[in-house]
Amino acid sequence: MGVTVAIDCMGGDHGPVVTVPAALTFLRSHSTVNVILVGREESILPLLGEALAAFGSRLRVRHASEVVGMDEPPANAMRSKKDSSMRIVADLVKSGEAQAAVSAGNTGALMAISRFVLKTLPGIDRPAICSILPTQKGHSYVLDLGANVDCSAEHLLQFGIMGAMLAAAVDHDERPRVGLLNIGEEAIKGNEVVKQAGELLRNSGLNFCGNVEGDDIYKGAADVVVCDGFVGNVALKTSEGLAQMLSTFLREEFGRNLFTRIMALIAMPALKRFKHRVDHRRYNGAVLLGLRGVVVKSHGSADPFAFEQAIGRAADAAGNQLIERISLKMASMSEVAA
Amino acid sequence: MGVTVAIDCMGGDHGPVVTVPAALTFLRSHSTVNVILVGREESILPLLGEALAAFGSRLRVRHASEVVGMDEPPANAMRSKKDSSMRIVADLVKSGEAQAAVSAGNTGALMAISRFVLKTLPGIDRPAICSILPTQKGHSYVLDLGANVDCSAEHLLQFGIMGAMLAAAVDHDERPRVGLLNIGEEAIKGNEVVKQAGELLRNSGLNFCGNVEGDDIYKGAADVVVCDGFVGNVALKTSEGLAQMLSTFLREEFGRNLFTRIMALIAMPALKRFKHRVDHRRYNGAVLLGLRGVVVKSHGSADPFAFEQAIGRAADAAGNQLIERISLKMASMSEVAA
Numbered sequence: 001m002g003v004t005v006a007i008d009c010m011g012g013d014h015g016p017v018v019t020v021p022a023a024l025t026f027l028r029s030h031s032t033v034n035v036i037l038v039g040r041e042e043s044i045l046p047l048l049g050e051a052l053a054a055f056g057s058r059l060r061v062r063h064a065s066e067v068v069g070m071d072e073p074p075a076n077a078m079r080s081k082k083d084s085s086m087r088i089v090a091d092l093v094k095s096g097e098a099q100a101a102v103s104a105g106n107t108g109a110l111m112a113i114s115r116f117v118l119k120t121l122p123g124i125d126r127p128a129i130c131s132i133l134p135t136q137k138g139h140s141y142v143l144d145l146g147a148n149v150d151c152s153a154e155h156l157l158q159f160g161i162m163g164a165m166l167a168a169a170v171d172h173d174e175r176p177r178v179g180l181l182n183i184g185e186e187a188i189k190g191n192e193v194v195k196q197a198g199e200l201l202r203n204s205g206l207n208f209c210g211n212v213e214g215d216d217i218y219k220g221a222a223d224v225v226v227c228d229g230f231v232g233n234v235a236l237k238t239s240e241g242l243a244q245m246l247s248t249f250l251r252e253e254f255g256r257n258l259f260t261r262i263m264a265l266i267a268m269p270a271l272k273r274f275k276h277r278v279d280h281r282r283y284n285g286a287v288l289l290g291l292r293g294v295v296v297k298s299h300g301s302a303d304p305f306a307f308e309q310a311i312g313r314a315a316d317a318a319g320n321q322l323i324e325r326i327s328l329k330m331a332s333m334s335e336v337a338a
Numbered sequence: 339m340g341v342t343v344a345i346d347c348m349g350g351d352h353g354p355v356v357t358v359p360a361a362l363t364f365l366r367s368h369s370t371v372n373v374i375l376v377g378r379e380e381s382i383l384p385l386l387g388e389a390l391a392a393f394g395s396r397l398r399v400r401h402a403s404e405v406v407g408m409d410e411p412p413a414n415a416m417r418s419k420k421d422s423s424m425r426i427v428a429d430l431v432k433s434g435e436a437q438a439a440v441s442a443g444n445t446g447a448l449m450a451i452s453r454f455v456l457k458t459l460p461g462i463d464r465p466a467i468c469s470i471l472p473t474q475k476g477h478s479y480v481l482d483l484g485a486n487v488d489c490s491a492e493h494l495l496q497f498g499i500m501g502a503m504l505a506a507a508v509d510h511d512e513r514p515r516v517g518l519l520n521i522g523e524e525a526i527k528g529n530e531v532v533k534q535a536g537e538l539l540r541n542s543g544l545n546f547c548g549n550v551e552g553d554d555i556y557k558g559a560a561d562v563v564v565c566d567g568f569v570g571n572v573a574l575k576t577s578e579g580l581a582q583m584l585s586t587f588l589r590e591e592f593g594r595n596l597f598t599r600i601m602a603l604i605a606m607p608a609l610k611r612f613k614h615r616v617d618h619r620r621y622n623g624a625v626l627l628g629l630r631g632v633v634v635k636s637h638g639s640a641d642p643f644a645f646e647q648a649i650g651r652a653a654d655a656a657g658n659q660l661i662e663r664i665s666l667k668m669a670s671m672s673e674v675a676a
Contacts, residue, residue: 134583183567183568213571214576218582229521237521243584244557253608264605266601266605271591
């Protein structure tokens with residue numbers, strides 16, 4: 001009996017034309033995972049071809065009559081769209097028909113609906129959004145990425161626990177290094193909340209490696225980097241902007257004239273390998289942590305390859321007992337405290 | 339009568355072997371600027387050769403017996419090292435002998451000493467550190483970069499004014515676009531302080547262009563980006579880390595074997611132009627804004643080329659009446675408020 005992933009086919013900038021092919025490719029390469037495609041049947045069925053017959057009980061379609069808009073206010077999506085594809089994927093996880101949900105829709109709405117339907121785990125005050133970033137040594141998990149703007153030290157501690165349990169589950173590393181994002185040693189070291197969070201993390205039983213600075217993220221100085229949602233969001237988006245600018249400049253320099261275009265052709269193998277290593281699509285799929293179920297948010301602009309990675313991350317987290325791991329750790333923490 | 343720049347020759351990872359050659363190169367290409375080299379004469383004089391004779395009154399050496407260490411606590415540097423090269427450059431600006439100071443030393447100590455010696459301008463509560471970053475369209479000024487960890491809305495407003503006056507002075511753009519760094523539109527839009535700062539900036543008379551997100555920095559969406567020191571420091575350091583990782587990956591892919599090394603040789607002209615465009619040394623020199631004098635902080639690891647850029651930024655800001663511009667704007671703001 002494998003994991004079943006419920007996929008919101010309507011979310012994202014492109015909807016079913018991206019999500020459905022991604023799901024089919026994923027099914028082909030992951031024989032133990034089942035998929036429920038959720039959304040407007042009239043949009044999904046024509047894209048399936050022979051797939052329904054080919055995959056048998058591993059592939060199901062669940063009709064949902066409504067769609068949450070990419071700019072729709074979360075409260076609106078939550079209250080008035082009870083038959084949206086986003087709501088149904090959460091419902092399927094709640095009922096146990098699926099063990100994980102994936103959506104490329106509106107982040108705020110996905111968080112609000114998931115929280116309303118699934119509720120948070122005992123001891124978790126606020127769910128967090130956890131992204132995976134490439135580093136010089138492999139990859140790191142960074143959270144929170146924007147769900148929580150004002151955080152207390154206790155919230156940051158909870159983020160550390162959840163991030164560590166995610167790394168433990170999917171990377172099979174039982175003692176991932178947890179770092180606290182802070183500012184330069186030269187200046188005053190962080191604000192009061194961060195200082196207190198450092199104390200809590202030091203006494204948490206986690207493999208806490210102390211403060212890390214912005215540049216340490218990409219050096220791979222920690223497996224899990226903890227920060228509040230404002231700082232995390234800025235760090236992530238700034239990285240995206242810089243990567244985009246550098247890639248534009250590189251393209252411009254190699255596209256300048258006939259000679260540089262010939263250079264680009266000759267250098268293509270090396271350039272391609274470079275591009276693959278930093279391909280942000282491979283890191284698509286942020287995990288909404290702290291809920292009583294696995295929910296993964298894909299980038300809205302994901303292509304089929306990128307969306308497939310998000311499905312994979314959801315299946316992986318659910319298959320490796322992410323929720324159980326967080327629950328157990330939270331329970332053991334409250335025993336220590338009691 | 340040109341500008342005189344006082345240079346702390348002892349600061350930075352390399353000290354006089356970097357700062358002195360940088361100053362001499364700068365003097366050669368800027369005939370209206372004078373320089374005072376400050377530090378241990380026995381370290382500086384041997385590096386000057388014929389320069390003292392060649393530049394005449396444009397080049398002076400001022401002995402300072404002490405040096406502020408790169409890891410020295412700011413309070414210590416300020417109180418007990420009254421004859422440090424860092425202290426003397428600030429004293430020279432205070433006395434009017436120089437119009438700007440440059441140091442590659444310890445940021446915290448430079449800020450503490452500059453603030454103690456020069457004091458802040460009327461209406462400015464806290465000085466800020468303002469860096470210049472490359473963008474798709476040119477460059478932007480970002481502040482604060484770490485001097486102020488907990489900021490009020492009023493502080494952010496003051497940063498906006500100071501950044502706009504810097505852009506006006508050195509880029510000759512009298513209405514630079516000022517943006518407020520904030521998080522994704524999808525999520526809750528920022529914390530209370532940022533929301534209030536948005537209101538203040540909207541009513542400030544500045545050319546306020548609203549919220550910008552992390553990726554907008556490198557898109558050049560604003561000429562001046564305002565944020566608190568924690569967020570700004572993380573954004574800057576994260577960018578440094580990512581750029582470093584990408585450059586390592588690019589080098590690794592082109593250095594993989596004989597064939598890729600040949601590719602690199604052939605592609606060298608395009609790679610070199612790319613490297614030049616994103617060369618962080620060209621953007622060296624953060625301005626300490628809000629003081630009654632121009633103080634520029636160079637990166638500690640600067641090489642002569644990078645340090646020369648920091649000297650240039652100091653001369654440029656002083657020569658274009660940066661301090662007078664900030665004072666006038668602050669005075670006009672308080673008139674409006676009265």
